[in-house]
Amino acid sequence: MAEADLCTSDRAARRRQSARADIRRMVALIAGDRTDCAAAPLVLDKSIYTGRLRHAAEMDGIFRKQPLIAGLSGDIPEPGDALVFDAAGPSVLVMRGKDGTARAFLNMCTHRAARLVEEQEPWRGRLPRVACPFHAWTFDGQGRLVGQPGKEGFAGCPEGARDLVGLPCEEHLGLIFVRLDPPAGPVDATAHLGAFAPVLEQMEPWRAEPVKKGVLRADANWKFALDTYGESYHFKSLHKSTIGQTHYSNRGIYQPVGQHHRVNFPDLSMGELVSTPEAEWPEAEYGGVHYIFPNTVLFFGAVTPGVHFTQLFRLFPDGPDRMICHFAVYAPFGVIDDAHRAVCEEAYDATAGVVQTEDYRVASAGYANMLSAPDGFQVVLGANEPALHGVHRHIAEACGMPLDRTEPAGR
Numbered sequence: 001m002a003e004a005d006l007c008t009s010d011r012a013a014r015r016r017q018s019a020r021a022d023i024r025r026m027v028a029l030i031a032g033d034r035t036d037c038a039a040a041p042l043v044l045d046k047s048i049y050t051g052r053l054r055h056a057a058e059m060d061g062i063f064r065k066q067p068l069i070a071g072l073s074g075d076i077p078e079p080g081d082a083l084v085f086d087a088a089g090p091s092v093l094v095m096r097g098k099d100g101t102a103r104a105f106l107n108m109c110t111h112r113a114a115r116l117v118e119e120q121e122p123w124r125g126r127l128p129r130v131a132c133p134f135h136a137w138t139f140d141g142q143g144r145l146v147g148q149p150g151k152e153g154f155a156g157c158p159e160g161a162r163d164l165v166g167l168p169c170e171e172h173l174g175l176i177f178v179r180l181d182p183p184a185g186p187v188d189a190t191a192h193l194g195a196f197a198p199v200l201e202q203m204e205p206w207r208a209e210p211v212k213k214g215v216l217r218a219d220a221n222w223k224f225a226l227d228t229y230g231e232s233y234h235f236k237s238l239h240k241s242t243i244g245q246t247h248y249s250n251r252g253i254y255q256p257v258g259q260h261h262r263v264n265f266p267d268l269s270m271g272e273l274v275s276t277p278e279a280e281w282p283e284a285e286y287g288g289v290h291y292i293f294p295n296t297v298l299f300f301g302a303v304t305p306g307v308h309f310t311q312l313f314r315l316f317p318d319g320p321d322r323m324i325c326h327f328a329v330y331a332p333f334g335v336i337d338d339a340h341r342a343v344c345e346e347a348y349d350a351t352a353g354v355v356q357t358e359d360y361r362v363a364s365a366g367y368a369n370m371l372s373a374p375d376g377f378q379v380v381l382g383a384n385e386p387a388l389h390g391v392h393r394h395i396a397e398a399c400g401m402p403l404d405r406t407e408p409a410g411r
């Protein structure tokens with residue numbers, strides 16, 4: 001793809017420049033005993049999370065009409081590679097054709113609607129052609145019907161010789177976007193990312209190589225779980241034995257860009273830089289949490305100097321009161337060796353353990369409380385949680401339900 005021709009040394013230089021700018025901002029926050037803030041707290045009625053009408057509006061306005069990330073280019077790097085994307089509702093099959101183009105189709109045979117690939121997400125594999133398990137109708141990587149046993153039985157019936165049902169799909173900067181509602185129009189990834197694209201380009205996502213994938217779950221509304229990715233206010237209390245020991249709590253920089261944002265949180269070693277001349281600061285490693293509207297979090301960071309990994313979290317509703325997170329770890333510039341692969345696998349295991357047993361544990365218990373809380377109960381997002389403000393406002397706008405619109409119990 002074209003992105004592969006971009007100069008990697010220029011990207012590395014941009015990452016170093018961005019990392020140094022981050023350190024300047026974070027050291028200033030530490031010195032001033034403060035964090036990036038919104039103008040005021042944001043109060044949300046509990047129905048923002050629990051409302052059934054809002055859930056229905058989000059399923060239509062967000063998960064059907066918005067471009068969703070089905071995976072990264074590295075998930076299907078070669079012609080004949082394919083993946084299943086079914087977390088947002090209908091099962092989708094993304095295949096890379098002989099021409100190198102990634103295309104999305106309903107994972108449905110056009111004969112009797114049988115599921116073509118019976119495995120569920122996060123399945124991926126080689127699939128130059130896909131044969132229906134029911135009657136063996138066969139389709140190529142461009143969705144064309146190329147094999148039809150008993151073809152004479154469908155003579156004269158145009159519907160009896162149909163190609164796969166295509167969905168809008170575009171691959172851009174190593175991200176594969178799919179839209180589940182064709183009438184909503186083609187995917188325009190350039191317009192969707194807007195000015196956030198240069199921020200993502202620094203990480204060269206088109207070079208990311210998948211290492212390990214899995215599924216995390218919570219008994220909570222998807223937005224309630226998504227809230228944990230945008231603030232460090234909880235580090236010291238919830239993550240006492242992990243990130244709470246290495247990073248400042250309630251300190252962070254916030255970079256909103258349209259519907260998207262980037263946040264970064266200082267580690268404790270940055271406190272030593274407050275009284276150190278900048279000329280003596282060590283070389284910085286680029287990192288941060290990148291939120292891609294509406295439901296994706298892309299984390300980029302270094303385990304040890306020069307050894308990076310990329311983590312991809314995609315959160316989906318599993319009904320109004322449950323959610324599913326497809327979590328994957330990638331070697332951002334390809335796997336260097338077996339030791340590097342092992343480091344990335346360890347990053348998956350450690351992160352999955354913390355998210356599932358700490359973040360999602362608290363989210364599930366808190367959401368159960370919210371369901372039983374009296375009508376009119378309100379959640380308060382502090383001014384010190386500005387990224388959460390932006391996420392909720394943009395989701396509400398996209399689904400056509402303002403944040404001040406509430407629902408009575410049972411609706």
